Amino acid sequence: MCTSHDSGDAARTGQNRRTFLRAAGLAGAGAAALGPLTAAPATAAESSGAGRWQPDPASRQFTLAVMPDTQFLYWGSQNSVNSAPQIESFRYVIENSGAESGMNIVFMAHLGDLTEDADASSFQEVGKAFEVLDSNGVAYSVLAGNHDVSGDDTRGSTPYLQTMGPQRFRRSKTFAGADATGYNTAHIFQAAGQEWLLLALDWRTSAQGFAWAKQVVKDHPKLPVILTTHDIVYSTYDDNVYPYASGDPENNAEFSDYGRQVWDELINDNDQIFLTLNGHYWPPGRTTRQNAAGHDVHLHITNYQNRYFGGAGMLRLYHFDVDRNTIDVETVAPWILAQDPEKRNRLAALEAKLTTPVDDFSMAIDFDQRFSGFIPVPSRPARPANKLVVPGTLAYWRFDGGGADGKPVAAGQTVRDLSGQGNDLTLATVAGSAADALTWSSDHHPDQPAHASLRFAGGKNPLHGAYLSTGPKAPLNTETFARGYTVEAFVKIPLDWDATNNGWMSLLSRWGEAGKAGKSGRNTDPQEPVVQFSISNNGREPQFNCYPLNQTYPTTNWGHGLVEDTWWHLAVVNDGRHTVLYVESCPVVDNPSTLSVGMASLGLPWMLGGHSYGGAVDQVFHGWIGDVRIVNRPLRTDEFLTGK
Structure with a gap:
């Protein structure tokens, strides 16, 4: 955001902001107090001390690093x-770029207000x-904030443009172009095996x-x-209490007047935009809005210039995990983390890592579903039965x-046994059950060979439902x-599954009492x-119980x-000696x-x-069973049936 002379802009957004007073020489005073820990290097490139920039573009876990307003570090x-x-934050980005670092930082975005005064000496x-x-060779982007420029992007040449304009990215592999003014740029980076704009x-x-x-879109x-700019949303709570977190942390931001314009002009009708990041205001906040397609757009403000040492070049880290459909967000101050903990001053110690709900949180986002409007998820085609009848198949029902x-x-x-072994299934219905106790369904697992299933509507309180059974002379009956x-x-277990009524339902069982x-x-x-x-009655756990x-x-x-x-x-799977249970082709822990x-x-x-007990049916499945x-x-x- 801005210092006291920005109060006019704050008023235009309808906010009641506490004025942030900053003495002209504060940064210098802070540097002196901390001594050599804050000493700036003679030339940044020579003394970076960083490792090698080596992000893994194929890993399904990656990080977008975001650096908000660093203006108080540059008041030339x-x-x-x-x-x-x-x-130090730049070093951190580089050193944590590899997949082996656990972060795989693939890109860094600065959110504007690189300087306090837009002076040429500051930009130098x-x-x-x-x-x-x-x-x-780090992939990054920058943009101009209100402390870097004035007016709109038609303003012409400025120290910002001369220093951080498109010419700076001429060797960058991720630079995708700029508009005619040079103030708006596009970047395409590789992560999780795909491109992101x-x-x-x-x-x-x-x-x-x-x-x-x-x-460009x-x-x-x-x-x-991902849309980055300096001003879209502002937080709706004040930062007058430490640790600067109050209200609903998932919905504590609103559009500024200009932010509403950005939404109307660009975001709302472009479904590809799923995340926006801006600085300018403090404290941090976020909200979610639905675009014209009815899909979520996550709108985040992150800014720490009001914190100790002007935010100390803090980084907001967005850890994408495509497999978990989650973005884990954390906020760290690498410059403070690099200091000897025993030598950190009292204020620095408080800022090393921020852990309030507005600074450290997780976002659930189903990437396939969210992006399906412009990246349709390919449906795996049905596969013919003869491709699945592998050697040794005794029964295959679909x-x-x-x-x-x-x-x-x-x-x-009759449900035919497609293995050709003669283990066909026929219907058996518990007396008094509804006519639709067992129905055909088009619902199916995305990797299932047949795009169909059976919907069972069974239970035991009272006993009701219908199931299928092999015939009395089926070869499978005597197989050992x-x-x-x-x-x-x-x-698939339905939402109305009940432990008392549906616990210990069997998807497959064999008649015959253990005692007999x-x-x-x-x-x-x-x-x-x-x-x-x-399926057990405690947590819907799959259980395979077999008397060998x-x-x-x-x-x-x-x-x-x-x-x-x-x-x-x-x-x-039993190899003749031991049995292993798999869920989604992953072995479970409790395999004796x-x-x-x-x-x-x-x-x-x-x-x-x-399922039978004591020689009589006592439970019928509730849910769907596929192949x-x-x-x-x-x-x-x-x-497995889920294989290639």
Whole structure:
């Protein structure tokens, strides 16, 4: 934001801001108090001491570093210049650029107000500091704030433009161009295996500047866009109490008058813009607005010039994790972190890392879904059954040929075993159940071969529902799998799942009581089935409980809790000695080392969606079941139904 002489602009935004008073010689006084720790180097490039700039463009975890208003470090007209904090932040960016650093910083964006006075002497020092980035090939952007320039982007030549204009990026691999004025620039960086567009717009963009920005977005129709400028939103709470955090941390910002113009002119109708970053105001804040397409746009203000040592060149770090669909945000002061903790003064110690909810937080963002309007998520095509009947397949059931979406499975219908082994399934209905207790569905896991499933509407309080069963003479009934096996299934648990009514439902089980199969000993329930692949009543954990041939007690594999309303691929693999449970092709933690050979059998049928106890059905599945495959040998994860 601005010092006391900016109060007119603050008033235009409708804010009641506390005036930030700053004595002309404050930076110099602070430097003297800290002694050699703040001494600026003679030439930034020579003494950068940084490592090698080496971001990993393929890693699905990467960081965007953001540096807001550093104006109080560069007040040349007052002979108050201290570039050391900013240069230390530049070192930090470089040293944390590699994937092995855990950050993989791929780009740095400055949010304007590089100087306090727009003086040529100030920009001369700014230019020297940025040589640290230039000499190391760092990808970065800058833009002009109201302390760097006046008027809009048609103002013509200024010390800012002469020092930090497009000519500075002539060797940058990420520089994508500038408008005719030079004050608005575009940058394209590589991260998570794709390109990202960052627009760095002037603090007051003209109509021709907005037209240029729109054209840049239009020319890159499949790139997610991050918009940076100096002024879009301001925070709606005051910073009059330490630690400068109050109100709702997820919704404590509003558009300024100019910010509303940026929204109307550029953001609202360009769905590619999903994140905006600005400085100018303090304290930090954020809000979310829906654009014309109905999608979220995250609007963030970050600025620390009101903090100790003019913000000390703090960095806001946006850690993107595409796999977790999360952006983790943290705020650090590298210049302070680089100091010996024992030698930090009292105020510096408070600013090394900011941990309030406005400075350290996480944003959930489903990148595929958010970007689907301009980067459609390719749907994996259905795959024919004959491609999935691998050697050793004893049963393969899928539900893409039975009936229309929502239509009940009829009593006379048969689900064919596509392995050709004759293990067909037929309907069994609990007396008194609704006619639509089992229906065909077009819902499916994104990696499922067949684009269909069965929707089970079962439960046990009272017992109701319908399930499928192999016939009394099906070959699968007598199979003991002495040399190993792989059992796979796709499942989705609905939001109305209830532990009391739906706990211990089986997606697949084998008739036959453990006691009648001669089983006893630890963890044995003589009335439970000899094999059951179930969902527990505590946290919806998948459990595979099997009585093997080589022992009288069961081997039990446990997975973690499955989130509702999400498709999951589950697999159990036995190599003839040990059994491993996989969720989404990932082995779970609770896979016992117990020697487990084969499966006990009383020659009785299998149930899909049913569970028995004491020789009678006592539970019916509630949710969706997709493709199910049983193979008489262990498969590798790349051979699963989700494989290529």
